[in-house]
Amino acid sequence: MPDALGPDATAAYLRRIGVERPAAADAESLRTLHLHHQLAVPFENLSIHLGQEIVLEEGALVDKVVGAHRGGFCYELNGAFAALLRSLGYEVTLLAARVFGRDGQLGVPYDHLALRVVPSDGSGPWLADVGFGRHSHYPLRFASRDEQPDPGGVFRIEETADGDLDVVRDGEPQYRLEQRPRELRDFEATCWWQRTSPKSHFRQSLVCSRLTESGRITLSGRVLVLTTGEGGREQRELAADEVLPAYREHFGITLDREPVVAPLG
Structure with a gap:
């Protein structure tokens, strides 16, 4: 796939996530990029509730993450990260x-987008995923079937009878990964479904969440939740006039109106 980023756009993206340009495209640099992307760029579905288009093209995704200082959900975050x-x-x-639901059932095809990454040093391959909300802080060894401890949990990649891979965190399957290469346009139909279907959980709720050095910060509607790795949790409901300042303060997102979940119909 052609590179959508020139030197200036790459430099701007690295500034966005607070990382110096790596001296080499090696495994250690990938770990740094993966972590800092999640610390800087939130997982959010605000565009769905602001009536904004989601364009699955590398240039548009990078413009949103870097130029507009926004986040996104899996197609956007991992699509932009792939370009970087x-x-x-x-x-x-x-x-x-396909993502496992709470009932253990798999979601719709193309439910999620993740990345298989091979560094120039020949290490890996690695499973990189900065677009799944709460997930691994660092890339996972794609070919390993052993447990992989990470600050986000203990992960394992398991083979299925059909040749797919189940990504498991703390004993719970998270998603079932196909191994066939895809392109961004392959995800367009399901992205549209995620934005418009009353059955889509992205359509049913608001979320904006970012990894922090000590845990995670999440704004879901008007409920602000701060968690720490030691099990600490603070939660409070914001007043209407606190919502937009909270987006700016905690996520660097400037909005001209509060996103709200429209009635499902």
Whole structure:
């Protein structure tokens, strides 16, 4: 896939996530990029509730994350991250996945987008995913079937009978990953479904969440939740006039109106 980022756009993206340009596209630099992307760029679905289009093209995704200082959900975050990684010399393959629901059932096809990444040092491949909300802080070894401890939990990648891969965190399956290479346009139909279907959880609720050095901060509607890795949790409901300042303060997102979930119909 052609590189959508020139040197200036790559430099701007690195500033956005607070990382110096790596000297080499190696595994250690990938770990740094993966962590800092999640610390800087929130997982959010605000565009759905602001009536904004979601364009699955690398240039548009980078413009949103970098130029507009926004976040996004999986297609946007991992799509933009793929563009950054390619511009730095990594080999990146887009992969489709289906997310396990709370009932253990799989979601719709193309439910999730994740990345298979091969550094220039020949290490890996790695499973990189900065677009799943609460997930691994660092890339996972794609070919390993052992437990992989991470600050976000203990992960394991398990093979299925059909040749897919189940990504498991703390014993709970998170999503089922296909291994066939995909392109961004392959996800357009399901992205539209996520934005418009009353059955889509992204359509049913608001979320804006970012990893922090000590845990995670999440604004869901008007409920602000701060968690720490030691099990600490603070939660409070914001007043109407506190919502937009909270988006600016905690996520660097400036909005001209509060996003709200429209009635499902």
